[in-house]
Amino acid sequence: xxxxxxxxxxxxxxxxxxxxxxxxxxxxxxxxxALDIANQVHNPLELDLILPGKxxxxxxxxxxxxxxxxxxxxxxxxxxFVVNKDLKVKVYLEPPPKFYDQLTTSGKIMAKVxxxxxxxxxxxxxxxxEFLSGDMACKYCDVDAKNTDDKSVQDVLETIEAxxxxxxxxxxxxxxxxxxxxxxxxxxxxxxxxxxxxxxxVLICVQAQPPKTDEWIDLTYASGIDSLAxxxxxxxxxxxxxxxxxxxSLVGRDRYFQALARAAKVFPSGAIVSNLIVxxxxxxxxxxxxxxxxxxxxxxxLPIFRPVPGSDLxxxxxxxxxxxxxxxxxxQNALKRNRLSSSWISHFNVVVNAIDAHYFGGEAPVxxxxxxxxxxxxxxxxxxxxRRRLRVRTAEDNESTGL
Amino acid sequence: MSPQDFKVGQGVTVxxxxxxxxxxxxxxxxxxxxxxxxxxxxxxxxxxxxGLTFTGQKALAxxxxxxxxxxxxxxxxxxxxxxxxxxxxxxxILDSTEAFSLxxxxxxxxxxxxxxxxxxxMKSGLSSHMALIFLRRFGGSPGRLLAGVLLVPAFLSFxxxxxxxxxxxxxxVLEVAHGLDLKPQKTIYxxxxxxxxxxxxxxxxxxTYLGGARNALAxxxxxxxxxxxxxxxxxxxxxLPTVLVMLGVAYLALRRFFPSDVVSVEKAVKLIEEKxxxxxxxxxxxxxxxIIMVFTVIAWIFLGSRFELASxxxxxxxxxxxxxxxxxxxxxxxxxxxxxxxxxxxxxxGFALEKSGASSWIAETTVTKWTDSPFLIVALIALVSxxxxxxxxxxxxxxxxxxxxxxxxxxxxxxFKIMVFAISVPAGLGxxxxxxxxxxxxxxxxxxxxxxxMFTIGIMMDFVALLVFLLMTQIYWPLINLDL
Numbered sequence: 110x111x112x113x114x115x116x117x118x119x120x121x122x123x124x125x126x127x128x129x130x131x132x133x134x135x136x137x138x139x140x141x142x143a144l145d146i147a148n149q150v151h152n153p154l155e156l157d158l159i160l161p162g163k164x165x166x167x168x169x170x171x172x173x174x175x176x177x178x179x180x181x182x183x184x185x186x187x188x189x190f191v192v193n194k195d196l197k198v199k200v201y202l203e204p205p206p207k208f209y210d211q212l213t214t215s216g217k218i219m220a221k222v223x224x225x226x227x228x229x230x231x232x233x234x235x236x237x238x239e240f241l242s243g244d245m246a247c248k249y250c251d252v253d254a255k256n257t258d259d260k261s262v263q264d265v266l267e268t269i270e271a272x273x274x275x276x277x278x279x280x281x282x283x284x285x286x287x288x289x290x291x292x293x294x295x296x297x298x299x300x301x302x303x304x305x306x307x308x309x310x311v312l313i314c315v316q317a318q319p320p321k322t323d324e325w326i327d328l329t330y331a332s333g334i335d336s337l338a339x340x341x342x343x344x345x346x347x348x349x350x351x352x353x354x355x356x357x358s359l360v361g362r363d364r365y366f367q368a369l370a371r372a373a374k375v376f377p378s379g380a381i382v383s384n385l386i387v388x389x390x391x392x393x394x395x396x397x398x399x400x401x402x403x404x405x406x407x408x409x410x411l412p413i414f415r416p417v418p419g420s421d422l423x424x425x426x427x428x429x430x431x432x433x434x435x436x437x438x439x440x441q442n443a444l445k446r447n448r449l450s451s452s453w454i455s456h457f458n459v460v461v462n463a464i465d466a467h468y469f470g471g472e473a474p475v476x477x478x479x480x481x482x483x484x485x486x487x488x489x490x491x492x493x494x495x496r497r498r499l500r501v502r503t504a505e506d507n508e509s510t511g512l
Numbered sequence: 513m514s515p516q517d518f519k520v521g522q523g524v525t526v527x528x529x530x531x532x533x534x535x536x537x538x539x540x541x542x543x544x545x546x547x548x549x550x551x552x553x554x555x556x557x558x559x560x561x562x563g564l565t566f567t568g569q570k571a572l573a574x575x576x577x578x579x580x581x582x583x584x585x586x587x588x589x590x591x592x593x594x595x596x597x598x599x600x601x602x603x604x605i606l607d608s609t610e611a612f613s614l615x616x617x618x619x620x621x622x623x624x625x626x627x628x629x630x631x632x633x634m635k636s637g638l639s640s641h642m643a644l645i646f647l648r649r650f651g652g653s654p655g656r657l658l659a660g661v662l663l664v665p666a667f668l669s670f671x672x673x674x675x676x677x678x679x680x681x682x683x684x685v686l687e688v689a690h691g692l693d694l695k696p697q698k699t700i701y702x703x704x705x706x707x708x709x710x711x712x713x714x715x716x717x718x719x720t721y722l723g724g725a726r727n728a729l730a731x732x733x734x735x736x737x738x739x740x741x742x743x744x745x746x747x748x749x750x751x752l753p754t755v756l757v758m759l760g761v762a763y764l765a766l767r768r769f770f771p772s773d774v775v776s777v778e779k780a781v782k783l784i785e786e787k788x789x790x791x792x793x794x795x796x797x798x799x800x801x802x803i804i805m806v807f808t809v810i811a812w813i814f815l816g817s818r819f820e821l822a823s824x825x826x827x828x829x830x831x832x833x834x835x836x837x838x839x840x841x842x843x844x845x846x847x848x849x850x851x852x853x854x855x856x857x858x859x860x861x862g863f864a865l866e867k868s869g870a871s872s873w874i875a876e877t878t879v880t881k882w883t884d885s886p887f888l889i890v891a892l893i894a895l896v897s898x899x900x901x902x903x904x905x906x907x908x909x910x911x912x913x914x915x916x917x918x919x920x921x922x923x924x925x926x927x928f929k930i931m932v933f934a935i936s937v938p939a940g941l942g943x944x945x946x947x948x949x950x951x952x953x954x955x956x957x958x959x960x961x962x963x964x965x966m967f968t969i970g971i972m973m974d975f976v977a978l979l980v981f982l983l984m985t986q987i988y989w990p991l992i993n994l995d996l
Contacts, residue, residue, distance in 0.1 A: 327526040374528040499534050500527045 114198050116164040117437070117468020119191070121430035123158070123168050123180060124413045128191065130170065131183040139204045146209045150221045156182070157203035157227075158191070164465060165227050169415055208271035213264040222260050222268040223278075229314075230269060230278040234260050234301055235286065245287075245355030247342070262304050269309055279486075280336075281305055285317040287355060293320035293339075293368075295329050306333045310490065314380075314453075316340060318360055319368030326368060330375045331501040335493060336453050337372050338410070340384035341365050344398025348390045366405070373406030377496060379450040381407045387436060388414030396439050403443040408451050411440060434469035441466035544586040552577040563877070568870035570603040575865055575915065582908035589908055590850035593857025596864075605864045614863055615856035618822035619732020623725045624852055625825020629805060630672040630722075631846030632838045637791065638798040639680050643668060644788040647684070651781035654701060654772040659763055661685055661705050662712040665951070666759055669716030669723040671805065674940070675950030676846075677723075678713040682954050684787070685709050689960060691783040692774060696959035703960055704770035710955035711762045711943060711973070717951070718940040719755045720748055721812075721821065726910040728821075729855045730936040733914040736859050737866040738928050744812035744821055750929075751937060753988050757980050758941070762973070769969050797837055804831050851907065858911035862918075871919030886926045886996055890934045891982055893917055898938035898974055902948045906939040913939075930985070930994055941977040944970030 134140050140156075147154040154170040179193040182202075189202045209220035223230045272278035283301060285294035294317045302313055314336035320326060329337060341362075343349050350357045356365075365383075372381045385398045395411075402409045413433065444451055527534050555573035560566050574596055581592040597615060601608035633639040643664055650660025661681075668677040685705055694702035717723030721731070721744060735741045742750075794802075808828040812821055832838045865871040883889060893913065900909045913935045921931040942948030944967050946956035955961060985996050 324524070328524045330526050331524045375526040496531075499531065499538060502525050502527055503523055 114161075114196055115468050116160040116162040117465045118430055118434065119160055119196075119198060120164050120166045120465065120468075121413070121433050123166055123191065124415075125430060125433070126178040126180060127170065128156075128168055128180040128182050129178055131181045133184040134182045134189065137184045137189075139202050143205050146205050146220050149218055157225075158182075158189075159201040159203060160191075161198065161200075162468075164468075167226060206272060206277045207275055208268065208277065211271050213267045215261060215264055217260065217264050219268045219271055222264050223272060223281075225272065225277045226282075228277075228279040229282045230272050230280065231282045231284060232260070232265050232268070232301075233284040233286065234265060235288070235297060245359065247355060248352040262301055265301055266304055266308060269305060269311070273309060273311070278309075278311055280312045280314055281309075282314045282316065285315065287318050287359070289359065291321040292325045293318040295320060295325055295332075298334075299332055302333050312336065312490070312493070314338065314382075318356070319364045321364075323368070323371045326371050326375055327501075329372075330497065333497070335376075336380040336382065337376060338382045338384070339365055339368050339372065341369075341398070341402075342384055342386050343390045343394070344385060344401065345390040345394040348394070352389060366401075369402070369407045370405050375500075377493065378406065378448070379408050379453050382410045382453065383407050385409045385411055386414050387411050387433060392432060392436060395436055399436075399440050399443045403447040403449055406447065406449065408444065408449055408453065409440060411436060437466040438469050540584075541586045544580065544584040548577050548580040548584075548586065551580060561873075561877075564873045565869055567605055568865075568868040568873055571600075571605045571861075571864045571868040571870040572874070574599045574603065574605065575861060575870065578861060579912055582912060583904050585904070588850060589905055590853035590857075593854040593861070593911070595857070596861040597857040600860055600864045605868055606860075611860055611864070614736060614860035617732050617736055617856065617859045618820055619728045619735070619859060620852055620856050621822035622721065622732075622825050623728050623855055624847070625822065625829050626722050626725065626728070627673065627847045627851075628829045628832065628838070628843055629808065629825070630676050631843055632801050632832050633672060633805065634676060634680060634846060635838060635842045636798045636801050638794070638801050639668065639672060639677070640684070641791055641794055641798060643681055643684060644784060644791065648781070648784050648788055651777060651784065654774050654777050655767065657688075657777045657780060658701075658704055658708050658766055658772075661688075661708040662759065662763055662766065665709055665712035666716030666719075666755070669713050670719050671722050671809070673725060674713040674717030674723050675954070677716070678709060678951035678954040681709055681713070682958070684784075686958060687783060687787070688780040689958070691779045692777060693779075694774070694960070697962050699773055699960075700770050701772050701774040703962060703965065704766050704772070706955040706958050706960045707770065707966070707969070708762075708766055710949070710951040711766075712759070713951035714940060714943070714949045715755055715758045715762060717949075718937050719751055720744065724906065724936075724940045725851055725855065726907045726939055727936050729858060729907060730910050730914055730932045732855065732859050733862040733910075734918070734928055734932050736863045737915070737918050740928050741817075742929055742932060744809075744816045745814075748813075749992055750933060750989065750994060754937060754981055754984050757984075758977055761976050761980065765969065765973060765976075769965075800835055801832070801837050804828055804835075804837075854907060854911070858907075858914075862911070862915040865915035866918060871915040872922060873919070874916050875919035875923040884924075886924050887982075887985070889920060889924055890926065890930060890985060890996060891978075893920070893931065894934045894938045894978055894981055897935045898941060898978055901939045901942040902945050902974070904947075906942070906949060909939045910936050926996065927994060930989070930996055933994075934981075934985075937981055938978060941974065941981075942970075943973040943977070 130140060143156060144154055156168050156170065158166050158168060160166060181192050182200075183190050183192055189200050191198045191200050205220075206225050208223075209218070209225075211219045213219060213222060223232045225231075269278050269281060283298050285298055288294040288297060290296065295315070298315055298317070302315075305311065305313060312335040313333065315329065315334050316338040317329075319339045320329075326337075341349070342353055342356075346362060349362055356362075369381060369383055383402055385395055385402070387395060399409050527537070529537075552573050555576055556570060558569070560569050564572070577599070578592050578596050581587050581595075582589060587595070597611060600606050601611040605611075606614075630639075633642075646664040646667065647660045650656045650663075665674075665677045665681050668681075689702050689705055692701070694705075696702065718727070721728045727747065731742050731747075805828075808824060811819070811824045811828075815824060862871075883892075897909055897913055900912070914932075917931040917935050918928060920926070921928050940949065943952070946953045946961075946963070946966070948970070952966075956963075956966065985994075989996065
């Protein structure tokens with residue numbers, strides 16, 4: 110059996126086609142536990158695999174992915190392998206973090222409060238996203254409306270503490286959803302940010318909607334948020350209007366670009382990201398989106414579209430690994446051209462980013478690094494804090510000292 | 513403040529310029545402080561020039577130190593003044609008893625009293641009542657409403673500090689603008705309204721001692737240094753024509769440079785009516801404060817020379833407390849205590865320069881060298897005052913120029929009072945920048961004013977103001993025995 114493979118291509122194959130679990134894997138304690146947690150939080154099973162070359166991949170085990178997939182995950186002795194008829198690749202299955210099973214003092218299972226993706230701990234504090242259902246619903250979203258009850262600051266702090274204890278929360282990513290307000294939901298996030306920054310030495314990224322005025326973007330940075338995502342999702346205007354009717358009518362596509370442009374000026378280089386979901390629009394359109402965003406100083410993150418069972422786009426599968434690979438090379442070139450680093454998202458395993466581009470004929474891999482140019486995490490955090498101190502001004506600073 | 517404590521409304525902004533520039537801006541204060549100390553040490557250690565005593569040299573060094581700090585605002589203005597008050601006895605320029613007693617100058621207590629009276633007017637809502645009562649008499653057409661927004665703050669600034677008038681009227685004008693659906697920077701009428709507010713308050717602020725405390729400061733320095741005094745009524749008589757002409761010029765400029773793009777102001781008139789109704793009738797407290805205010809102004813005019821302005825102001829303040837019209841807690845909120853400290857120190861410094869001969873020496877070695885025309889001297893001083901006030905606190909301009917100006921006046925035999933007017937009137941008439949005056953800054957914060965337009969029309973207004981002022985010195989002042 111061939112053990113030669115290309116980790117980048119394999120990652121795309123696994124993301125687009127999925128993997129079947131072999132009986133040997135299904136009975137393993139790691140999978141049993143992952144299944145158990147998935148059942149408890151009513152989420153589809155997701156597995157975090159590390160492919161050779163430290164390529165991270167998060168795979169959803171869902172029925173609507175290619176049922177004819179040839180890929181199987183097997184377990185032999187203590188090792189896991191991804192196999193098909195020609196290939197056998199040893200992979201590392203990252204077991205679900207220990208904190209997933211724990212309960213917060215209010216009785217919430219921590220897997221429901223925070224989910225780990227690579228070095229990121231994704232927290233969705235409120236279930237109030239107004240784009241979850243009805244006419245305004247985003248057609249691609251895989252957030253389950255039933256599964257998004259509110260979490261208190263205390264719930265989140267306890268979960269971060271437990272996650273940090275096992276090194277699973279270098280970044281805390283807070284997802285806001287859509288809340289009809291002028292601020293894009295930032296006011297709701299600020300109490301969480303305040304307490305997290307007070308208690309933990311972590312970086313915080315926030316996924317929110319563009320606020321109505323730029324003042325909120327400045328405040329977002331000033332308040333200690335390190336990285337920000339306003340997710341455009343697709344570049345093509347017509348498709349955007351069709352698949353994100355809420356974003357189109359309540360925020361407006363132009364406002365996304367305006368807000369991203371301001372945020373890219375305010376935040377450190379590479380810290381502003383925006384999703385362009387691959388597979389929802391023609392490849393040429395994704396190319397154009399990459400070019401426009403990178404020219405603005407925004408790092409596009411390219412999650413691969415995973416159809417959600419029961420959603421409008423359940424049967425929208427238009428992806429092949431061959432069609433995807435040029436996109437990542439294009440992304441790498443665009444980032445290089447605009448002197449942007451994708452290091453802020455390099456540990457985020459649900460997207461394929463430019464660091465994987467070399468597997469598709471791009472340049473040699475960029476060394477995974479902590480955000481900013483400094484090598485040590487501690488120094489980088491100091492540098493980020495210093496930057497904030499230098500750049501943030503209040504009206505009080507601007508006023509004359511005194512009378 | 514930790515980053516997480518920032519809130520909306522604090523005007524949080526992120527400086528997106530290149531880091532070296534940001535660093536330079538941030539270290540500006542430290543550089544300035546070091547520069548101020550270096551200049552101070554340099555002057556004090558230079559050989560004493562001919563015609564200047566060593567005491568004068570030390571006073572000059574203290575003045576230079578304060579000058580740098582006042583101009584750059586590296587320290588709060590009040591703290592700089594306190595530093596001057598401490599340095600004067602420490603350097604042996606004046607003995608400590610004399611230096612600290614200057615802090616008790618009656619100008620300081622007059623300003624204190626005026627602030628407390630203004631605080632009572634604002635706290636009770638009397639000032640809002642007055643603004644709306646006057647404003648509703650205008651309206652009807654865009655031109656009339658504009659005149660109202662110019663004249664009402666101007667008149668109120670005769671009685672209250674101009675910054676308090678602008679701050680009090682700002683929400684009213686903002687509501688008028690929103691009521692008329694005016695868009696910030698896009699509608700010309702919106703720009704006109706806020707320019708009108710700023711110009712009205714600033715122009716009105718030079719008319720009496722009450723509009724701009726700098727006027728009282730100038731008179732305080734005058735009295736301390738020369739023994740001469742300008743009464744409340746005397747000031748008004750001298751300055752009012754300039755104020756009236758400038759209000760006319762301002763109205764014409766507003767009509768000329770901001771041609772109305774609004775056909776009807778009916779909505780605004782209705783809004784003012786509604787607001788007025790919502791305030792209800794004037795209550796007993798407001799009426800009583802109004803009566804005290806009227807009696808105080810009458811007393812300042814007719815009894816000012818007999819009982820001192822400060823004494824009358826303090827009696828009025830006592831009356832406010834006797835009738836329980838204001839609480840001490842309110843004063844802590846409304847009174848700008850910093851300005852009291854600033855003025856005390858500035859008066860002491862002015863006296864120190866005068867007594868040590870330093871101000872005369874500056875006059876001799878600078879202006880005297882190039883002209884012997886008193887008119888040109890006054891024109892130059894007025895121009896310098898006007899230009900400086902565009903970039904720095906107008907109180908600081910007065911504190912800075914008064915000692916030198918009095919020295920020059922003595923040198924040229926110019927009436928000291930003329931020098932007071934030449935410094936303090938232009939110091940209140942800066943129109944070109946948001947930082948030129950508190951009303952400008954407040955109006956600018958509305959977002960309606962375009963900085964470029966504020967600058968171009970403001971510069972023109974600056975020079976018209978200078979011209980009007982100089983014309984008054986030639987045409988009007990001789991009629992009231994102020995001969996140049």
